[in-house]
Amino acid sequence: MVSVEHVAHKLLTYLPYVLVLIDMRFEGVKCGREGSVDHHMEMGKKLLAAGQLADALSHFHAAVDGDSKNYLAYYRRATVYLAMGKSKSALPDLSRVIELKPDFTSARLQRGNLLLKQGMLDEAEDDFRKVLKVHPTDNEATEAQNQLIKSDEIQRLVAEARHSYNSKDYAGAAALFDAIIETCVWDVTSREMRAECFIQMGEMGKAISDLKVSSKLRNDNTQAFYQLSTIYYNMGDHEMSLNEVRECLKLDPDHKQCFSHYKRVKKLNKQILSxxxxxxxxxxxxxxxxxxxxxxxxPNVPHFIMLANERICHALTHGQQQPDRAIKVCGQVLQSDPHNVDALKNRAEAYIQNEQYEEAIRDYQSASEHSENDRQIQEGLDKAQRLLKQSKKRDYYKILGVKRTAQKKEIIKAYRKLAQQWHPDNFQDPEEKKAAEKKFIDIAQAKEVLTDPEMRTKFDHGEDPMDPESQQVHRGGHQFHNFNPFGSGNFHFKFNFN
Incomplete structure (x- = not known):
């Protein structure tokens, strides 16, 4: 039986060899990891040079994971981020490079440039000065010096811009912010202040442009989304207003201003769409x-009042029941916007319904001046001109005393009343009987035209089916040029009023 002491003695004898083997294996693993990092660095450089940025980025990610103290891996990854336009991601990597290697002037110079673009002027100047202290190359020294001069000038412009802004000289402040943002393109504060200047100046399009950039530069910029929503709302764009306020609530569901505004916009949007x-x-x-x-x-946003009136004008015109009201509402729109083509076309149609043909012609002509080659305008103008010409001859609606929108029942009712009134049998005097006969024929012709859908359509388009000078109109193979309700020869004045 082997004693415990014997086993212990054997282990002690071989322990130095075991330790040597373990140490050799560990060294092999370490060398393997370093080799892997070098491989990723080399592959990343080649892919970067070839413009394959996404693949290069993957290799530099792997290099950083393999060696968290490899400043070159961070620097290369920052270079890829910059090439991809992802400066926010590049900045932490450059800061890590400087932390690991404070005398790496290229990284510090790049970080200074990024900070300058973000409007972080003091931090940028600190980097540029440190570059000059660490024996940079001639090119780096020149760039650092030039950027320092530029930063000093921007510091001066910022002070002037804010003074003008506080003095409510918004045009002057906006011009100064223009010069600042030309260099500090990612400066959120300057953009937001310039946006406010534009709002005060009434240049909402420019304000929207700055606020949209600001909302992207700052991840949690709920205020920018709120301002965008209110601007769109006051401009009458309820759909864009709703989109922007929803973006605000995505960032902060409990945002009081955005939630209150959201309820307001949502209600209005629903009403308009409905x-x-x-x-x-x-x-x-x-x-x-x-x-x-x-x-x-x-009631307090003029754009929505205008929108509502414009659509009411449209609805009343197409409803054809209240031409007088349609004319009035369309007129209100045109008082605020004299060149509103849709309102001009709608009012012109309402004038036609109201038998005010000359006014309709004027509106169509005005609309055509602001909307060339609009087929609807030309057709409406032709129609109004035909109806004006027709109205100076014989108007069957006026003969029966009905509106152009009258239904068949109204037309027959008016016809019966007038036919009974003007029937020639009611008159004994030869002259009066002759006049009544002519009147009676007109009444009968009016009824014939206006109760026949085809003839009424022709008449509404400016053609008189009963006029011998007009194109011959056929109905059931019969001509209506010599229409005579009494027939030919001697007749007695009996008439069927159906």
Whole structure:
């Protein structure tokens, strides 16, 4: 039996050899890891040179993971980030390089340039000065010196811009911020202050542009989204306003200003979309009521009042029931916007419905001046001109005393009343009987035309089916040029009023 002492003696005898083997294996692993990092660095450099940025980035990620103290790996990765336009990602890597190797002037110079673009002027100047103290190359020294001079000038411009801004000289401040942002392109504060200048100056498009950039430069910029939403709202763009305020709530669901504004915009947006659906369905009276509700919901934003009136003008015109009101509402739109082509076309159509043909012609002519080659305008103008010419001859609607929108029942009712009144049998005097006969024929012709859909359509388009000078109109193979309700030869004045 082997004793414990014997086993212990053997282990002690071979222990130095075991330790040597373990140490050799560890060294092999270490060498393998270093080789792997070198491989990733080399591959990353080749891919970067070839412009394959995403693949290069993957290798530099692996190199950083393999050796967290390899400053060159961080530097190369920052270089790729910059080439990809991801300066936010490059900045921490450059800072890590400087932490690991404070005298690495290229990294410090690049970081200084990024800080300058972000408007972090003091931090940028600190980097540029340190570059000059660490024996840089001639090119690096020249660049650092030039950037220092530029930063000093921007410091001066910032002070002047803020003074002008605080003095409410918004035009002067905006011009100074222009010069600042030309260099400090990622300076959120300068962009936001310039946006406010533009808002005060009424240049909303420029303000929107700056705020959109600001919302991207700062990850949690709820204020930019809120401002964008309110600007769009006041401009009458309810859909864009809703989109921007939703972006604010994505960042902060409990944001009080954004949530309150969201409820307001959502209600108005729903009303407008619902009203537009009613117009599409030709439910014009309901659409008018819905747009009137829009004006009650938001009475203080002129753009929404204008939008509502413009659509009410459209609905009333197409509803063809209230031409007088349509003319009035369209007129309100045109008072604020005299060149509104849609309002001009709609009012012109309402004038036609109201038999005010000369006014309709003027509106169509005005609309054509601001919208060339619009087929609808030309067709409407032709129609108004034909109807004006026609109105100076014989107007069957006027003969029966009905509106152009009258239904068949109204036309027959008016015809019966007038036919009974003007029937020649009611008159004994030969002259009066002759005049009544002529009047009676006109009444009968009016009824014949306006109760026949085909002839009424022709008449509405400026052609008189009963006029011998007009193109011959056929109905059921019969001509209507010599229409005579009494027939030919001797007749007795009996008439069927159906």
């Amino acid at each position: 009203a537009e659906e009613l117009i599409q369905e030709q439910r014009y009276e309901e659409a008018v009521s819905k747009f009137e509700a829009v004006m009650k919901t938001e």
